[in-house]
Amino acid sequence: MQEHDLSFVRVEMALAQSAPASERGLGAWIRKNLIASTGDTILTIIGIVLVAMILPQLISWAFINAQWTGADRTFCATAAQGGVQPDGWSGACWAFVNAKFGQFMFGRYPIDERWRPILVAILFVALLVPLLIPKVPRKGLNAILFFGALPIFAFILLVGGVFGLPHVETPLWGGLLVTLTLSFVGIAVSLPLGIVLALGRRSKMPIVKMLCVIFIETVRGIPLITVLFMASVMLPLFLPAGVSFDKFLRALIGVSLFAAAYMAEVVRGGLQAIPKGQYEGADSLGLGYWQKMGLIVLPQALKLVIPGIVNTFIGMFKDTSLVSIISMFDLLGVVKQNFNDPHWATPQTARSGLVFAAFVFWLFCFGMSRYSMFTERRLDTGHKR
């Protein structure tokens, strides 16, 4: 005897429906991200006003009103200033950047010899790109070429004086060439030196430890300009009479030592983050100090502090612009020197030159920071929380 069963069992799934209209599409996105509440709406209005104030002006200055070609200052000056532009005109003077581009890149490097820095730059890129792409094999050989052979080759090629290449004195160097050379050498010197200083600071030998602490804390406590001053004024006093350093070399030493102190603190942070068990484990395997550090501790520690290391690199890359204060002409120094050129002096020249230099610096720094994020994700083996 079976009563009629009132319960209902669904045997087939209901068809999936698309999300309600209020939850999808542009309208929902705007509602969620721009006008979620009264306060939010006010913020959005403020934001729109800000963007509307800045962006059209910026675009018209940099592109629409900009003067792209021209031979001298008249092309970038208004009629009142003795130029061809209508009064009240405001636009970037890219003609100035265009005319001075060679100088911005190489400084006063002789024009007939400019193929040398260009060749070095091509080799630099050709060796750097495969080094940066993780999938490309033969990293060891690549690194040896990049950090070992390239500097020697670049030195011979850039300085010259051998193999029939005319000698180019460093005071003639300038522009991006100086910026990149200083940064490359600074990076190549400061990382190993920083690691040694960090190890010294954590060493059990009291004298070594004390010396490292004094060096690191002193350098970190003073501005780079003071260090550069010291390198340019005091170093000649410290050396025997008659012995003199190249100014470029002095700046190199100053920048490298300065960056090394910051690098040491970054590396120390990584060393401290490695659990004690790793050190003890290495000891119990019978490894010596350098084996322990080189095979067990440093590979882990350096991986942890990649962001810090790259930040230090970026900081140093930006700091190389300070050498313009001790009258060396890096990219910023050359730009600054050129906007006082009477052939080009207009109210727009300085802005245009500086925006160009800012763009170049920005490209390099932004590239470095993005690459460090990529490496960080790639090397992340899940130790971090």
Place this chain on the structure above:
Amino acid sequence: MASQEILREEPSRGSFINDPKVRGIVFQAVVVIVLVALVWWIVQNTIDNLTRLRIASGFGFLRGRAGFDISDSAIAYSSDSTYGRAIVVGFVNTLIVAAAGIVTATIIGFILGVGRLSHNWLIRKICMVYVEVFRNIPPLLVIFFWYSGVLSVLPPPRESINLPFSSFLNQRGFYFPRAVWGEGSWLILVALLLGIAMAWFVARKARQRQMATGQQFPVFWTSAALIIGLPLLAYALSGFPLSFDYPKQSTFNLTGGFQVKPEFLSLYLALSFYTAAFIAEIVRAGIMGVNKGQTEAAGALGLRPGSILRLVVIPQAMRIVIPPLTSQYLNLTKNSSLAIAIGYPDLTATTGTVLNQTGQAIECVLIMMVVYLALSLLTSAVMNVVNARMALVER
């Protein structure tokens, strides 16, 4: 047991060369010897060079007449003042620009940092663009941009831009009315100090009462009334001694008022804008570092969003924020030495001029190093105190 006896013996070392202790001592001895030799060599060279260049060492030169003018000085200075005075002027200027920059950078940085975490897409993106642009440009370039790109192409004094509150902006800087304190205005200062002291006392009492009884007291409004009201009262009682010296336009220049030179303005703006980008990142990291569960738990306890932020999130975020914030403050102070590039007479610039005039390289560089080191140590000491007060109290 044979094996146990072997264990009890001193572990045999191949030779004392492999003993880490011996090695350490030998290594350190070598380091010390090399270092002493190097220092001795440097000192010898320096003495030789100094006698050859006929430069007397010592700090006696500081009492000599400076003979150069300083464009911007907060304390009395003329070209007849001593070298020592010139360096002090530079030091005061460094302090002024660093303090002003730190305050402004902190305010902009906090706004940007919170903005980057906003629910509002547009605000988030604007803040992100700001941070990514300024973080990746050298500070010196930002300074040049303000100085050569913006301020020096402003109109000449005759065509000054009028701003509210009778202030003016032109090539020579920013002019605004200067307050002239008449007789009896010391009363206002006393009243202000009294107001601050009373507000502090009220806050303390209110806290104690809340701890004891749970009753709340409107501390904020009372303090505001005390700090603003008392000086106002004193102002009225002492017969309104405050008047303003307004900048006036004459034929070629502006006279009167208070002038902020373009050098100071560009350095101050550049340092604030540049450092703000870094502070924004620190603030963002700090707020993101507070576990979401904290916010949810506070909400479950019935706190309002404002109170959650003020009582739960910010105190915990500050703990993460303060150490890196300290180093940003130090960076700003050190970056203020870039003043030399645009001719603002800060410590580095004036000491550099003294160095060029006297040739006392070692003493001058030493003065710079000691002063900056002292400033760094002082800033970190202050921030350490703040940090200690903010630190997690573990029971």
